[in-house]
Structures are given as structure tokens and as C-alpha cells.
Amino acid sequence: MCLTFDSITDQKRPVRILAAFLQKRHLPHALLFTGIEGVGKNDAALAFAMACNCMGEKHRRSDQLIDNSSSKKDLPAAVNPCGYCRSCRKIESDNHPDIIRIKPSGAFIKIDQIRGCCDTLAMKPYEARVRVVIISDAHAMNPSAGNALLKMLEEPPDSSILILTACQTSDLLPTIVSRCQHIRFNPVSVKSIETLLIENQGLAPDKASIIAAMANGSISRAFAMSSSNWINRRNWLINAVGPNQSDQSGQPWALFSMSSGMLMAFAEMLKKNKDFLFDSLEIMKSWLRDLIIYNFHTEKIINKDLIEKIQYASQKINIKALLLKIDAIQAAQKDIQSNANLRLTLETMMMRIGKGSGKPKPLTK
Ligand SMILES: [Zn+2]
Known part of the structure; x- marks a missing residue:
């Protein structure tokens, strides 16, 4: 399936705003798309670049730019890129000479990348009606790159549009944000x-x-x-957190019954698998949360495939103890975000998780 506005999931409002620019044939000089990673900001930028330059039948007939025929998703057909013309295909496959894409090279977008772009914009486009510069992860611009971009935004080149993507506006210079039309993408x-x-x-x-x-x-x-062994890692972690029915020692707890030495070793293991640390903490939280939720809203549990295990485990620990453990993980996540010492943070978290499981007691709904 080729890229169109209809293939962008759950972003009705951003798509409606972009479609309105195209319908009114009023294109802003600079757009800023904000939202978390993976919600369609780059696809929307590409689809917009395609729509601006589409050579498909409906786009050639400018008198039909506003199409009243009812299309599948309330978008006039003429606003959507056709996806098949030479221009659309070139843009989608990243082979169009006038669609310039800038991404961080290493950790940063460097000034040379922005300067190179300025030089290109000083010349006429090769073939595009509208030249589009897409700066992905614009928050990765170092200060000098940011200032070079600001100059470009102050004197926007003709028939060119800049599209910046970032997580949030606060990651960018306010002077850059104020010169862009801001569109927010939701999770x-x-x-x-x-x-x-x-x-x-x-x-x-x-x-x-x-x-x-x-x-x-x-x-x-x-x-x-879905393409990594995330599910296997989840299974392993949940098994480690416990409690497990099959524990041969007769002790139903796994993590909650470990000696402090073992808790420290677990913290070290989390620290070593740094790439998976964020996921590990989220998995542990989801599991503890499920043990609480099971008693009230069974349909809302996350680890649905482990329902029998959850049923067993939820009877073995009281809610107050579970809440304290979730709190310990959340505190650690906060500390990690603010660059606290990782080893110390994880060790403190593990000591708090390992401390007291609360007396197993029947729960009343
Ligand atoms: Zn097209």
C-alpha cells in the first residue's frame, strides 16, 4: 500500500489541518510536528510533500483542487497524494532531488548539515512545484545548527517548506517554535x-x-x-518477579524472597542490559499492576495470556505491598531520567521491591 494521508493511523486532526492548507492552497513556510516517537510524524511530512508535488490526474486539474465527492475518510481525493505518479514514487522512495531530509548524524544535527541545506535552498528546485525540507528530530540540533536554521526561518526561501519534527516544543529554541505552524500528534x-x-x-x-x-x-x-524477543524477555522477567506456583522451595516468592545479595545481583543484571532497561521496568510495573487490577477489573489486565498466573499471584500479596513496589519502580524511572547514578538507583529500587510482601490476605472487592 502506498503512502497517503489515509494510511496515517489515528491522526485525524493533524491530517485535517494539513489537508486544509492544501485545499486553501495556502502553504505555510514552516511546520513543526510534535509528538512521541512512532506516531506518524515522518509519514505525515512525506505525505504532505507528496501532496504538494503530486502529478496525478486530480492534482493536475487545479480547478478540482476542492473535490466534493465523498471520499472514504472525508478527505477530498484531490488533497491526498495519488501515490503512483513519478513524483509521488520518487518522494516515497526517498529519491526526489527536491525533497531534502535531514536527520541527526550521530547524536546531533550539525551546523554543516543545516548550512548545506541553506546552500541548496538558495538555488531553484530541479523539478518540484514545492521543495520540502524535512528535519527529523529537530531537538537534536546543536546550538549553532539551531541558530543557522533560525536565519533560514527568518528569510524563508520561495516555494520551499520546512517541516521540523520533535518530541515537544520545549526541546527547541522558542524563537524557532514561534516561526513555525505547530501541529501536535497524539499517541x-x-x-x-x-x-x-x-x-x-x-x-x-x-x-x-x-x-x-x-x-x-x-x-x-x-x-x-514484535520483531525482537520482547515476549521471551517479558516471560523471563515476570517469572523472576513471581510469585510462582512451581517454586520448589515451597516459598511462593521469587524476587520478593531474595536475599539482599541476590537483589543486588538482579540490579546488576538490569544495569547490564541497559538497552532493555526501560522495557524491563515497564514490564515489572505492568505485572505488579495486573496483580492489583485483577481483583477489580479483570478485563483491564495487560498480560492477558498469563491470566492463570495472575489469578494465583494476586492472592499471594496484598495491594498495599504491591503499590509500594510500583512506587519504588516509578521513583527509579524518575531518577534515571534525571541522570542519577544508575547502579545506586537500581540497587535502592531492588531493596524496596524486595522488602516485605505484606501478609497474603483475601481481598474484598
Ligand atoms: Zn502523485
Whole structure:
């Protein structure tokens, strides 16, 4: 399926705003798309570049730029790029000479990348009606690159549009934000991600449901999770957290019954697998949360495939103890975000998680 505005999931408002620019034939000089990673900002930027330059039948007849025929998703057909003409295909495959894409090279977008772009913009486009510069992860611009971009925004070149993408406006210089038309992209719904995982990635419904619930509204994150051994790691972690029915020592706890030496070793293991640390903490939180939720809203649990295990485990620990453990993980996540010492943070978290499981007691609804 080729890229059009209709293939962008769950972003009705941003798409409506972009479509309005095209319908009114009033294109802003600079757009800023904000939102978390993986919600369709880059696809929307490409679809917009395609729509601005589409040579398809409907786009050639400028008198039909506003099409009243009812299209599938309330978007006039003439606003959507055709996806098949030479221009659309070149843009989608990243082979169009006038669609310039700038991404961080290493950790930063460097001044040379922005200067190179300025030089190109000083010349006439090769073939595009509208030249489009897409600066992805604009928050990665170092200060000198940011200032060079600012100059470009102050004197916008003719028939060119700049599209910046970033997580949030506060990551950019206010002077850059104020010169852009800002469009916010929302996280994608769990339901939509679940459908995409089943239909596009061929995932089994129970796996799709767990990954969708854990992807934090990001399609790219969900796809990455589905293609890695995320589910296996989840199973391992949940087993480690426990409690497990099959514990041979007769002690139902896993993590909660470990000696402090073992807790420290677990912290070290989390620290070593740094790439998976964010996921590990989220998985541990989702598990502890499920043990609470099971007693009240069984239908809302995340790890649905482990329902029997949850049923068993939820009877073995009281809610107050679970809440304290979740709190310990959240505190650690906050500290990690503010660059606290990782080893110390994880060790403190593990000591708090390992401390007291609360007396198992029956829960009343
Ligand atoms: Zn086209």
C-alpha cells in the first residue's frame, strides 16, 4: 500500500489541518510536528510533500483542487497524494532531488548539515512545484545548527517548506517554535496498534494485545517489540518477579524472597542490559499492576495470556505491598531520567521491591 494521508493511523486532526492548507492552497513556510516517537510524524511530512508535488490526474486539474465527492475518510481525493505518479514514487522512495531530509548524524544535527541545506535552498528546485525540507528530530540540533536554521526561518526561501519534527516544543529554541505552524500528534490508541500488529505484522491476537498495551502509543515501538524477543524477555522477567506456583522451595516468592545479595545481583543484571532497561521496568510495573487490577477489573489486565498466573499471584500479596513496589519502580524511572547514578538507583529500587510482601490476605472487592 502506498503512502497517503489515509494510511496515517489515528491522526485525524493533524491530517485535517494539513489537508486544509492544501485545499486553501495556502502553504505555510514552516511546520513543526510534535509528538512521541512512532506516531506518524515522518509519514505525515512525506505525505504532505507528496501532496504538494503530486502529478496525478486530480492534482493536475487545479480547478478540482476542492473535490466534493465523498471520499472514504472525508478527505477530498484531490488533497491526498495519488501515490503512483513519478513524483509521488520518487518522494516515497526517498529519491526526489527536491525533497531534502535531514536527520541527526550521530547524536546531533550539525551546523554543516543545516548550512548545506541553506546552500541548496538558495538555488531553484530541479523539478518540484514545492521543495520540502524535512528535519527529523529537530531537538537534536546543536546550538549553532539551531541558530543557522533560525536565519533560514527568518528569510524563508520561495516555494520551499520546512517541516521540523520533535518530541515537544520545549526541546527547541522558542524563537524557532514561534516561526513555525505547530501541529501536535497524539499517541496512537491501543486498539489501533493492536489491529496494525495483527494485520500488518501477522501477530497472534493475544501477543498483539499485550504489545499494544505496552507500546505507550507508539507504532514504531510496537513493531520493534514484535520483531525482537520482547515476549521471551517479558516471560523471563515476570517469572523472576513471581510469585510462582512451581517454586520448589515451597516459598511462593521469587524476587520478593531474595536475599539482599541476590537483589543486588538482579540490579546488576538490569544495569547490564541497559538497552532493555526501560522495557524491563515497564514490564515489572505492568505485572505488579495486573496483580492489583485483577481483583477489580479483570478485563483491564495487560498480560492477558498469563491470566492463570495472575489469578494465583494476586492472592499471594496484598495491594498495599504491591503499590509500594510500583512506587519504588516509578521513583527509579524518575531518577534515571534525571541522570542519577544508575547502579545506586537500581540497587535502592531492588531493596524496596524486595522488602516485605505484606501478609497474603483475601481481598474484598
Ligand atoms: Zn502523485
